[in-house]
Amino acid sequence: MKQIIDFIPLILFFVVYKMDPRTVSLGANDFELGGPFSATLVLMVTSVLVYGSLYLKNRALEKSHVVTLAAVMLFGGMTLTFHDEAFLKWKTPIVNWIFAVAFLGSQFIGEKTLLERMMGHALTLPDNIWLKMNISWVIFFILLGAANLFVAFTFHDIWVDFKVFGSLILTFLFVIGQFLVISKHIQTEEK
Structure with missing residues (x-):
């Protein structure tokens, strides 16, 4: 359920972006709905609502939520201020690269990699496998960010x-690949 909630702003962004532009009247005010700029505003508002609700419910946000919300507000705000969707196109690659840096940095800070901190409660793996898996996430986020950037500015x-x-889809396939790799190395406790 939590993962579905995270996608609400993205889904609404997609729907509004794909709409043919139209004028919607609310009271005495008219608003443009459809296209990149109204979709950006919808993304920003729904992100605040979703993450604000999560914060009120849990009294905290995950670090990934904070990074995502900050990026949405920063790049969305610049997109609307300068009326240029290029700023929004940079959001996803930069967020992916921030996650890559976080995974990479976790190898040098603390006793566990970020992946082990996130999944260590559910899996027992040898240290070298945790390290390899963590590095594979670094590479994945770098490549996913580059792919997003390439598509955004080449295939508008x-x-x-x-x-x-x-x-x-790429993330789903990567996670399946990760599962196949770690399934060989999962250590089960002997009774």
Whole structure:
């Protein structure tokens, strides 16, 4: 359920982005709905609502939520201020690269890698496997960020489709690959 909630702003962004632009009247005010700029505003508002609700419920946000919300507000704000969607196109690659740096930095800070901190309660793996898996996430986030950047500025017509569905499919396939690799190394406790 938590993962679905995280996708609400992205799904609404996608829907509004793909809409034909139209004017919507609310009271005495008219608003443009459809296209990149109204979709950016929807992304920003729904992100605040979703992460604000999570914060009120849990009294904390995960670090990934904080990074994502900050990036949405920063790049979304610049997109709307300068009326240039190029700023929004940079959000996903930069967030991916921030995650890559976090995974890489975790190898040098603390006793466990970031992946082991996140999944160590559920899996018991040898240290060298945790390290290899962590490095593979670093490489994945670097490549995913580069792919998003390439598509955003080379294939303008499909960048939103790739951002929403391509990134999701690539992440899903990567996680399946990770599972196949770690399934050989899972240590079970002997009774």
